[in-house]
Amino acid sequence: MCMNECRFCECGRNSVYLSFRDNLLPPEVLLTLYCPHCRPQAALDRDTTLEDCGWVLEYDVKRAQAYFDLRGFKQRATPEFLFDEGYLSWQGLAPGDEAVNARLHRRLEPLVRQDYALYLQTLKTEWTAHVAGLKEAGWRKAQAT
Numbered sequence: 001m002c003m004n005e006c007r008f009c010e011c012g013r014n015s016v017y018l019s020f021r022d023n024l025l026p027p028e029v030l031l032t033l034y035c036p037h038c039r040p041q042a043a044l045d046r047d048t049t050l051e052d053c054g055w056v057l058e059y060d061v062k063r064a065q066a067y068f069d070l071r072g073f074k075q076r077a078t079p080e081f082l083f084d085e086g087y088l089s090w091q092g093l094a095p096g097d098e099a100v101n102a103r104l105h106r107r108l109e110p111l112v113r114q115d116y117a118l119y120l121q122t123l124k125t126e127w128t129a130h131v132a133g134l135k136e137a138g139w140r141k142a143q144a145t
């Protein structure tokens with residue numbers, strides 16, 4: 001079970017859903033979130049920040065490490081580790097994934113009663129195409145799919 005949290009970026013124009021694997025870290029470990037609009041304000045420090053297609057996540061790495069140590073979790077907290085392993089990263093593969101998924105389900109909903117097999121097939125095909133698009137665009141989590 002993961003808890004979800006919606007977080008606005010620094011300029012407030014965009015928001016994302018975040019995921020917290022095993023609820024190991026509290027939301028405060030993500031100090032600041034920058035969207036492509038407010039990204040120029042971000043101080044890109046490789047020890048504390050991670051960039052993904054124009055978005056920047058700034059982590060309180062020391063605090064994350066303290067939580068890891070407290071739980072006897074023998075990993076070194078780095079922005080890459082926190083993000084790639086899902087301890088504090090996007091819900092889904094990229095910001096907005098939730099909305100895309102919801103729209104897709106809504107659009108295909110009439111098919112559920114007409115032809116369930118076709119519904120499942122179309123859902124799968126369209127989602128696969130979406131993920132391929134994310135991968136091509138360079139989204140970090142999509143690269144692993």
Ligand SMILES: [Zn+2]
Nearest residue numbers: 009011035038
């Ligand atoms: Zn912003």
